[in-house]
Amino acid sequence: MMATMTQTRTQTQTDSIDPARIQALNVTLGLRDAQPHPFAHYAFFWDPQPADALGGDGHPKLGGLIPDLGLPRRMWAGGRLRSAAPLRVGEPATKASVCLRAERKTGRSGDLGVVTLRHEISQAGYVVITDEQDLIYREAADPDAPAPAYQAAPTDETVSETRAFTTTQLFRYSALTFNGHRIHYDRDYARDVEGYPGLVVHGPLLAQYLMLMAERELGGLARFEFRATAPLFDFDSATFCAAPSDDGLRMWVRGPDGRLCMTASAQ
Numbered sequence: 001m002m003a004t005m006t007q008t009r010t011q012t013q014t015d016s017i018d019p020a021r022i023q024a025l026n027v028t029l030g031l032r033d034a035q036p037h038p039f040a041h042y043a044f045f046w047d048p049q050p051a052d053a054l055g056g057d058g059h060p061k062l063g064g065l066i067p068d069l070g071l072p073r074r075m076w077a078g079g080r081l082r083s084a085a086p087l088r089v090g091e092p093a094t095k096a097s098v099c100l101r102a103e104r105k106t107g108r109s110g111d112l113g114v115v116t117l118r119h120e121i122s123q124a125g126y127v128v129i130t131d132e133q134d135l136i137y138r139e140a141a142d143p144d145a146p147a148p149a150y151q152a153a154p155t156d157e158t159v160s161e162t163r164a165f166t167t168t169q170l171f172r173y174s175a176l177t178f179n180g181h182r183i184h185y186d187r188d189y190a191r192d193v194e195g196y197p198g199l200v201v202h203g204p205l206l207a208q209y210l211m212l213m214a215e216r217e218l219g220g221l222a223r224f225e226f227r228a229t230a231p232l233f234d235f236d237s238a239t240f241c242a243a244p245s246d247d248g249l250r251m252w253v254r255g256p257d258g259r260l261c262m263t264a265s266a267q
Contacts, residue, residue, distance in 0.1 A: 009064070009065050009066075009067065009098065009099040010065070010096070010097065010098045010099075011047075011064070011065045011096075011097040011098075012094065012095070012096050012097070013045045013047065013094070013095045013097075014045075014092060014093065014094050014095075015044040015045050015046075015092070015093055015095070016090070016091070016092055016093070017036070017044060017087050017088065017089050017090060017091060017092075017093055017123075018044075018089075018090075019034065019089045019090060021043050021044065021176065022034060022035070022036050022040060022043070022089060024043075024172075024176055025040060025043045025176050028169060028172045028173055028176060029208065029209075029212070031212075035086070035089075036086055036087040036089060037208075037211070037212060037215065038081065038083060038208075038211040038212070038215060038221050038224065039081070039204060039207065039208045039211055040087055041087060041093075041095070041121055041129055041131070042176075042177045042204055042208075043176045043177055044093070044095075045093075045095045046178040047060065047178070048178065049061075054180065055072070056072070056193075057072065057073075057074060057180075057181055057182055057183070057189075057193075057194075058180035058181050058182040058186075059074060059180055059181055060180075065097060065099055065117070066099060066102070066115055066117070066135070067099070067102045067115075069102060069104045069113035069115075069137055070104070070111075070113075071104070071111060071112070071113045071137035071138055071139055072137070072139070072140055073137060073138040073139065073140060073141060073194060074135060074136070074137055074181065075135070075136040075137075075138065075203075075228070076133070076134075076135060076136075076202075076203035076204065076228055077114075077134040077135060077136045077227065077228055078134045078203075078225070078226050078227035078228055079131065079132055079133045079134055079207070079225070079226060080131075080132045080223075080224070080225045081129070081130070081131050081132075081211075081223065081224040081225070082129070082130040082131075082222065082223050083128070083129050083221060083222055083223075083224075084126070084127065084128050084129070084130075085126075085128040086128070087121070087123070087128065087129070088123055091123050091124070092123070093121055093122065093123045093128075094121070094122045094123075095119055095120070095121050095122075096119070096120045096122070097117060097118070097119045097120075098117070098118050099115065099116070099117055100116045100117065100118050100132075101114065101115065101116040102114075102115045102116075103115075110138070110139050111138070111139055112136065112137070112138060113135075113136065113137030113138070114134070114135075114136060114137075115134070115135040115136075115137065116132060116133070116134050116135075117132065117133045117135070118130065118131070118132045118133075119131045119132075119133070134227075140193075141193065141194050141195030142195070143195060145195075148230075150229070150230040150255075150259035150260065151229060151230070151259065151260045152258050152259065152260060153241075153252055153253075153254035153255070153258055153259060153260035153261070154241070154243075154252060154254075154260075155254075156243055157239075157241035157242060157243050157252075158242065158243045158244065159213065159217060159241070159242045159243070160239050160240060160241045160242070161213065161239070161240050162237055162238070162239050162240075163209060163237065163238055163240060164236075164237045164238075165201050165205075165232075165234055165236075165238075166234070167185070167199060167234055170184050170185060170199055170201065170202070170205075170234060171184075171185045173202055173205050174202070177202075177204070179202065183196060183199065183200040184199055184200055184201075184202055185199065186199075187199055196231065196233065197233060198233035198234050198235050198236075199233060199234040200231050200232070200233060200234075201231075201232040201233065201234065201236075201238075203228045203262070206228075206232065206238070206240075206253050206261065206262050207224075207226045207262065207264065209240050210224075210226065210240055210242075210251045210253065210262070210264050210266070211224055211266070213240055213242055213251070214242065214248075214249055214251065214264075214266035217242060217249060218248060218249065218266060218267070221266060221267075222267050223248075223265075223266070223267040224264065224265070224266050224267075225264060225265050225266075226251075226262055226263065226264035226265075227262065227263050227264070228261070228262050229260045229261060229262060229263060230255065230259050230260060230261045231261070232253065232255055232261045236255055236256050237256050238253050238254065238255060238256070238261060239253070239254040240253055241253070241254060242266075245265065247267055248265065248266050248267035249265065249266045249267075250263075250264075250265055251263070251264040251265065251266060252264065
C-alpha cells in the first residue's frame with residue numbers, strides 16, 4: 001500500500017554568506033583555508049523554530065515543507081549535488097526549496113516514509129548549487145528487533161584516509177548546520193529512544209569528507225551523488241575510500257568492522 005502527497009510545498013530563505021561561518025565550518029572539518037568547499041551551504045539558511053514547534057527528536061515538527069506521514073524516526077538516506085559555481089563569500093544568496101515527493105509505503109519490514117527535497121541556491125540571479133535530499137521516516141524503534149545485517153564494503157580502493165569522530169566535533173557540526181536531531185549529541189536519547197548504541201555521525205558529515213576527497217583527486221567537483229547504507233557511531237573509526245570510474249570516482253565509507261556505511265560517485 002502506498003499513499004502519495006500531491007500538494008506542492010515550497011519554502012524560500014535568504015542568507016548572507018558570512019565568512020566567519022565558513023571559517024568556523026572549515027575549522028570543524030579540520031581544514032586550514034577559508035574558502036567555501038562543497039556542502040558549505042549546509043552552514044547557512046537556518047530555520048530557527050521556538051521550543052514548542054520542535055518534535056521530540058529535536059527537529060522542527062512536520063507539517064510544513066515536509067508533510068507529516070505519521071512516522072517519527074528520521075534518517076538521511078542520500079542525495080545528489082550539482083555545482084555550477086562555488087558560493088561567493090559575503091554576497092546575498094537565496095535558497096528555494098520544494099518537496100518533490102512524500103510517500104508512505106507499507107511492506108514486509110513495516111511502514112516507511114520516503115521524502116525527496118530539492119534546494120536551489122542562487123546568487124546574483126543564477127542558480128549555483130542544486131541539492132536534492134532523500135529522507136526516510138520509520139516507525140519508532142523496537143528494542144526487541146534483531147540487529148540489522150549490513151553489506152560488506154569494497155576493499156579495492158586506490159586512495160583512502162581513516163578518520164575518527166569526537167563528540168565535540170559532532171556537537172559543533174550540529175550547531176553550525178543548525179541540526180537539532182538529538183541522535184548526534186544526546187547519547188541517552190540516541191540509545192533509549194532510537195535504539196542506537198551510540199551517537200550517530202551525521203550522514204552529510206560523512207558525505208562532506210567524501211566530497212573533499214573528490215575535490216582533491218579531481219581538481220574540482222561538479223556532480224556528487226551519495227547513499228547512506230548503515231550508521232556510523234562516535235566510537236567508530238571510518239575509512240574513506242575512492243577508486244577511478246569511467247567518468248570520475250566511485251567512493252565509499254567503510255566502518256571498522258568492514259560494513260558499508262555510504263556509497264558515492266563524483267565527477
